[in-house]
Amino acid sequence: MRIDVITIFPGMLEGFLGESMVKRARDMGIVDLRTVQLRDFTHDRHRSVDDRPYGGGPGMVMKPEPIFDAVASLSAPDARVVLMSPQGRPFTQATARDLAAEEHLIFVCGHYEGVDERVREALVTDEISIGDYVLTNGVLPAAVVIDAVVRLLPGVLGAGEAGHQQESFSEGKLEHPQYTRPPEYRGMRVPEVLLSGDHGAVEQWRRAQSKARTRARRPDLLDGAD
Ligand SMILES: C[S@@+](CC[C@H](N)C(=O)[O-])C[C@H]1O[C@@H](n2cnc3c(N)ncnc32)[C@H](O)[C@@H]1O
CATH class of the missing domain: 3.40.1280.10 (SPOUT methyltransferase, trefoil knot domain)
Known part of the structure; x- marks a missing residue:
């Protein structure tokens, strides 16, 4: 380009x-x-x-x-x-x-x-x-x-970063919460499901979180604004 x-x-x-x-x-x-x-x-x-x-x-x-x-x-x-x-x-x-x-x-x-x-x-x-x-x-x-x-042009983001599909706004919703190590920090634990290794359950949790977060913060997106 x-x-x-x-x-x-x-x-x-x-x-x-x-x-x-x-x-x-x-x-x-x-x-x-x-x-x-x-x-x-x-x-x-x-x-x-x-x-x-x-x-x-x-x-x-x-x-x-x-x-x-x-x-x-x-x-x-x-x-x-x-x-x-x-x-x-x-x-x-x-x-x-x-x-x-x-x-x-x-x-x-x-x-x-x-x-x-x-x-x-x-x-x-x-x-x-x-x-x-x-x-x-x-x-x-x-x-x-x-x-x-x-950043949307093919090849710009490395394979590990190319999360366009799930990113905020890409599917008309905000992205789910993200966590990284350690599993517990200052008494705050990473949700168990993310540590479970159960990919189906993780996916389900992410979708539910994404929807709830969008409803709470940007209900206009759920009306199909973007
Ligand atoms: C001071 S602004 C001009 C504002 C103009 N008098 C008006 O009331 O619409 C100068 C330039 O900054 C840019 N600009 C300022 N705010 C912008 C915004 N929110 N989005 C895009 N461009 C902006 C535009 O290129 C604009 O011509």
Whole structure:
């Protein structure tokens, strides 16, 4: 998969790209992830990517031309162009799965008051929000989406980690509780069934726990929200 992230703050992604699972996916050649400096597509002395809003009001708005030109420079007519925006569709595991099936994703990270509406109208294929709160710019939201997508790509997680099927949200439920050694810690014992070696009983316990936990914490999921 190819991923391009268009931003005026490529440095914010450096740690993210060089660590953990995304680094591994890049090293293995499973994902080709690049940043694109939006200011490289400006033509004025100050390399301005923003301007005052028509109609007045506070703040600055990101100009359309550099964003259109940056996307055009990637000459990728089949790519999904994802605008990170608090006004977008809420990000879910289903969206992560959908994006993971693509060959090429382009993320457009906003800043200031947001982007000129014509970017939404004529350039982006998806507008995604990572939650009902407002961050300063779109880099962290893009990193959240990229992380969720890349770990779903075949081969990224090792055999021992590839628990996608039972993970929270994958079957519309939260995952069951997890324990590891020791079997007793500060008086708290691991449930006997997990130590029993009875795989059928363990499976039954996990399913029941997953359902009860979802009902208690996220009943909306049981209504089929995701
Ligand atoms: C300060 S926000 C702009 C908010 C905009 N004025 C509004 O009220 O919708 C600047 C940029 O941060 C990013 N951003 C902020 N919060 C986000 C969220 N919850 N999900 C996705 N992107 C977000 C977007 O790229 C946005 O263009």
